[in-house]
Amino acid sequence: MALKVSSIPSLPRVNSGLARTLPIATTVLAAIIAILPVQVPGYAALTPAFTLMAVYHWTIYRPDLLPPIGLFAVGLAEDLLSGAPVGVGALVLLLARAAVLRYRRHCINRTFPFVWAGFTLLSAAAMLVLWALHSLVQLTFFDLRATVFRTVLTIAIFPVASFALGRTQRALMGAAE
Amino acid sequence: MRASAQLRATIQRTTPPLLILLSAAIIVLGKADQTMFDSLRTTVTDDAAPALDVLSRPLNAAAAIVERARGIVTMYQDNVRLARDNERLLQWQQVALKLSADNRDLRGLLKVVPETAVSYVTARVIANSGGGYVRTVMVNAGSDEGLARGQAAVTGEGLAGRLTEVGTRAARVLLITDLNSRIPIVIESSHANAVLAGDNSGRPRLIYVGDHDATKIGDRILTSGEGGVFPPGLPVGVVAALERGGPRVEPYVELSQLGYVLVVDYGLSGALPQPVPVAARPGRRSKPATADEASVR
Numbered sequence: 001m002a003l004k005v006s007s008i009p010s011l012p013r014v015n016s017g018l019a020r021t022l023p024i025a026t027t028v029l030a031a032i033i034a035i036l037p038v039q040v041p042g043y044a045a046l047t048p049a050f051t052l053m054a055v056y057h058w059t060i061y062r063p064d065l066l067p068p069i070g071l072f073a074v075g076l077a078e079d080l081l082s083g084a085p086v087g088v089g090a091l092v093l094l095l096a097r098a099a100v101l102r103y104r105r106h107c108i109n110r111t112f113p114f115v116w117a118g119f120t121l122l123s124a125a126a127m128l129v130l131w132a133l134h135s136l137v138q139l140t141f142f143d144l145r146a147t148v149f150r151t152v153l154t155i156a157i158f159p160v161a162s163f164a165l166g167r168t169q170r171a172l173m174g175a176a177e
Numbered sequence: 178m179r180a181s182a183q184l185r186a187t188i189q190r191t192t193p194p195l196l197i198l199l200s201a202a203i204i205v206l207g208k209a210d211q212t213m214f215d216s217l218r219t220t221v222t223d224d225a226a227p228a229l230d231v232l233s234r235p236l237n238a239a240a241a242i243v244e245r246a247r248g249i250v251t252m253y254q255d256n257v258r259l260a261r262d263n264e265r266l267l268q269w270q271q272v273a274l275k276l277s278a279d280n281r282d283l284r285g286l287l288k289v290v291p292e293t294a295v296s297y298v299t300a301r302v303i304a305n306s307g308g309g310y311v312r313t314v315m316v317n318a319g320s321d322e323g324l325a326r327g328q329a330a331v332t333g334e335g336l337a338g339r340l341t342e343v344g345t346r347a348a349r350v351l352l353i354t355d356l357n358s359r360i361p362i363v364i365e366s367s368h369a370n371a372v373l374a375g376d377n378s379g380r381p382r383l384i385y386v387g388d389h390d391a392t393k394i395g396d397r398i399l400t401s402g403e404g405g406v407f408p409p410g411l412p413v414g415v416v417a418a419l420e421r422g423g424p425r426v427e428p429y430v431e432l433s434q435l436g437y438v439l440v441v442d443y444g445l446s447g448a449l450p451q452p453v454p455v456a457a458r459p460g461r462r463s464k465p466a467t468a469d470e471a472s473v474r
Contacts, residue, residue, distance in 0.1 A: 034307035039240040047307035068193040080221040082306040083313040087203030134310040146309040
């Protein structure tokens, strides 16, 4: 497996302390939103992968401010809090980061549909890996339909998350790339 | 200066793959010894519980508002229905009073040992498990409130699950639909024992059903009390479909919309053994046991 990780590009320095913590803070927030008990029938199983959206956005625009160790901690905490097998979420987030970092240069300065298409590929791959890992750890074949629905929902919600993240980024860090 | 920059670059380059390997190692370790991360899980859950408690409040409030709005819309029909129900229930009340008196007299004649006292703790659901691979909820009560592993979590409708991890401020309920949930039950009409096995779908499956033909759609499923974890007679659900792998049971509790649960202490939780660390388990790394096994074969 290619674990070669592209180096992090040098980006304009962000001086505000608050702005520097924004990527990690929003990723933590995404992890919390994902486990809040929304009382809608069937929601728990189909919760969109909010953390994946944050990881995709920040790895494209500010990879320097989303360190892998922070991502590892968020993924681990999410696993522990949601009752999932420990390490699965952390592994998927780190793999997603590595993948996005690799193809990052194709995604910057592009129109939104292109960025969205990139996320579609990423979430499909990430959800499949997540499904495979959970099936392996629990030694059972989980129903793939639920994973497909969840992926579709994640892709559908991404524009909203991307808009919110882009807006906060612009407000706190100045113009996005 | 140059060397430190080089060192930093090396660290930056090697950290991501190292963390990926570490995550993979954690998965394997967690799989090999299920209890390994239990204390860490409890600690993290306890620490996060106050924040989740606060953040989940608006959601509960929103659900309550929706419920209230719906109530206002259907007030007239509800009122008509409730008046009718009330009439019917008053008749049932008379029946129940008579049966209760009969029961007391008969128990007196038979010198039945009275059932142990039951204590209830109401807890609010503060987190669920996002994603479809586990079916658990976190509630905002823990050992401080007297909760213990193995206690049953119920709602007014029936059994929701049981406590699997208990911290001081929060606890995790393994729902009856979870892949790892196994509940000894009894089919009310035929008095046949079986096990209700969750498979992460909305309708858990009955396994070890003795007589398949005796099970019919609409049969009520109750806890059997076998194994000593749950008391007998808690309503669980109804048989909703008959499939080749076993009948499917529709739980009475709407598990995806749990707002509050009652954690019930029947004084039975001592029956659930605490998890034993792998090293202490009998038969582990002990050569004679393996030799015995071989000789038996």
